[in-house]
Amino acid sequence: MFERYGIRVKILLNCLLSVIIFFVFLVWLSNFYWNVLIDTRKERLKNIIDISYTLAKGYIDSEKKGLISREEAQKRMIENIKSIRYSETEYIFISTTNSFLVVNPSRPDVYMKDMSEFKDSTGFKTYSKISEVAKTKGEGFISYMSPKLGSSEAIEKLTFVKLIPEWNWILGTGLFLDDVVEILKKFIEILLISCILCTAALISLGLYFANSVVKPLMKVSNILMKNSEALSHKSKFLSESSQRVQSFSKDQEASIQSTASAISEITSMIAKTTEFSMDSARSANDISKKVEQGEYSIKSMQDSMKRIKESSFKLKNIEKIFNEIEIKTKDIKRIVAKTELLSLNASIEAARAGDTGKGFSVVALEVGNLAQMSGKASNEIQHLLNRSRKDVDGILQETIENVGEGELRTSTVSDSFPDIVNGILSINTQMGQISDAIKEQEIGVRQISTAMSQLNDLALKNSGESDKSLRATEDIAKVSEVLKDNIETSNLVIQGAKKKS
Numbered sequence: 001m002f003e004r005y006g007i008r009v010k011i012l013l014n015c016l017l018s019v020i021i022f023f024v025f026l027v028w029l030s031n032f033y034w035n036v037l038i039d040t041r042k043e044r045l046k047n048i049i050d051i052s053y054t055l056a057k058g059y060i061d062s063e064k065k066g067l068i069s070r071e072e073a074q075k076r077m078i079e080n081i082k083s084i085r086y087s088e089t090e091y092i093f094i095s096t097t098n099s100f101l102v103v104n105p106s107r108p109d110v111y112m113k114d115m116s117e118f119k120d121s122t123g124f125k126t127y128s129k130i131s132e133v134a135k136t137k138g139e140g141f142i143s144y145m146s147p148k149l150g151s152s153e154a155i156e157k158l159t160f161v162k163l164i165p166e167w168n169w170i171l172g173t174g175l176f177l178d179d180v181v182e183i184l185k186k187f188i189e190i191l192l193i194s195c196i197l198c199t200a201a202l203i204s205l206g207l208y209f210a211n212s213v214v215k216p217l218m219k220v221s222n223i224l225m226k227n228s229e230a231l232s233h234k235s236k237f238l239s240e241s242s243q244r245v246q247s248f249s250k251d252q253e254a255s256i257q258s259t260a261s262a263i264s265e266i267t268s269m270i271a272k273t274t275e276f277s278m279d280s281a282r283s284a285n286d287i288s289k290k291v292e293q294g295e296y297s298i299k300s301m302q303d304s305m306k307r308i309k310e311s312s313f314k315l316k317n318i319e320k321i322f323n324e325i326e327i328k329t330k331d332i333k334r335i336v337a338k339t340e341l342l343s344l345n346a347s348i349e350a351a352r353a354g355d356t357g358k359g360f361s362v363v364a365l366e367v368g369n370l371a372q373m374s375g376k377a378s379n380e381i382q383h384l385l386n387r388s389r390k391d392v393d394g395i396l397q398e399t400i401e402n403v404g405e406g407e408l409r410t411s412t413v414s415d416s417f418p419d420i421v422n423g424i425l426s427i428n429t430q431m432g433q434i435s436d437a438i439k440e441q442e443i444g445v446r447q448i449s450t451a452m453s454q455l456n457d458l459a460l461k462n463s464g465e466s467d468k469s470l471r472a473t474e475d476i477a478k479v480s481e482v483l484k485d486n487i488e489t490s491n492l493v494i495q496g497a498k499k500k501s
Contacts, residue, residue, distance in 0.1 A: 015206035045160035099127040120145040121154040134163040232480040238473040336375035343368035
């Protein structure tokens with residue numbers, strides 16, 4: 001019911017409730033004070049009647065003892081009652097149990113008059129009620145309306161009566177309650193003034209405390225609301241950012257996996273290229289050795305030509321030498337064929353290697369050219385050998401002349417062989433360098449592959465962390481909503497429910 005009201009209203013309502021409680025307490029206190037005043041009056045009336053009753057008991061005892069007669073005792077009692085005054089105008093009266101008035105100092109004209117039908121201004125039968133109370137209870141209080149002496153205005157009067165059973169008399173006296181009412185009025189006025197002052201003080205203090213509490217709370221609440229809104233905006237921004245990071249991480253993860261796969265294929269290709277380059281280096285070494293052997297054979301042939309020139313009678317050994325040359329020429333052809341094949345393979349591998357194998361392609365081309373030259377020379381030697389073998393018998397006499405020419409040709413071939421050897425050695429060196437470079441590339445690619453694998457792991461971790469960050473931002477958003485709800489609840493407690501326009 002009061003939830004829609006703010007702290008200020010609640011404090012004021014609390015003050016109002018305190019005022020109401022204080023007012024109820026004042027009403028109770030007024031009633032209590034009235035009862036105290038009435039009880040004081042009752043106690044006073046009872047004491048006066050008790051004194052008069054004691055006086056009557058003294059006369060009754062004297063009558064019983066025979067010291068005086070009843071008439072004398074009653075006469076003396078009446079005289080004493082007539083002379084008794086208290087509170088200046090108040091007196092004691094005597095009536096009988098059948099409502100006859102024996103003595104009333106304020107009404108001497110009603111002596112021994114039947115008062116059973118006497119009524120006050122409200123129609124209350126006063127003396128009949130006095131007789132009824134005295135006969136049934138022995139003593140008691142009654143209230144009725146009666147005017148004061150010299151006034152016609154009826155005022156409430158409280159009377160105490162007590163029965164004297166030996167004489168069937170009733171002693172009674174009463175007090176007007178107008179002074180009690182005046183006292184109570186003054187008391188109520190003081191209480192009302194106190195209540196008004198307390199109400200004003202409570203309301204003022206309530207407003208002061210309400211303002212002193214509400215204003216700081218409103219300030220804090222506004223600050224919290226602004227911070228909550230800022231936190232909400234930041235949490236939304238973080239959530240969107242985390243979602244973007246998560247998307248980027250997944251894309252990065254896919255890209256890294258693709259790159260790692262491509263690098264793995266490149267590593268495999270480089271490994272094959274390394275193997276091929278090592279084979280080419282071994283072949284180049286073999287060719288180099290065979291070319292050295294060919295060079296040695298040429299030198300031997302030169303020596304033979306010298307010996308032929310020196311000893312023409314040994315021309316018959318030419319056939320044997322031709323056979324050795326033919327064998328060496330076949331070896332050279334095989335070397336040339338292998339060199340051409342290796343040059344072709346090297347060109348193919350260089351083409352596959354792309355920009356990296358351009359230098360190797362040039363070297364392979366040069367090797368191919370040298371191989372072609374060697375093959376051409378070998379064919380020429382073979383041709384010469386065949387023709388020499390056919391014409392050996394015909395040219396035997398011309399051997400000395402042809403030996404000079406053969407010696408010249410052999411010298412030319414011998415001069416070309418060092419170039420071939422140097423070229424092959426250069427190819428061998430370059431192949432070794434290419435092999436070393438490919439090995440280094442393989443090591444570098446493996447390192448890149450390892451780094452890409454680590455990047456892939458980091459991407460996976462980053463994706464996991466982005467998921468955690470996204471969940472954290474969602475938790476922040478929930479906390480922000482809870483904080484906002486708490487602030488709204490605090491505002492509801494502080495300000496109360498605002499009316500919707």
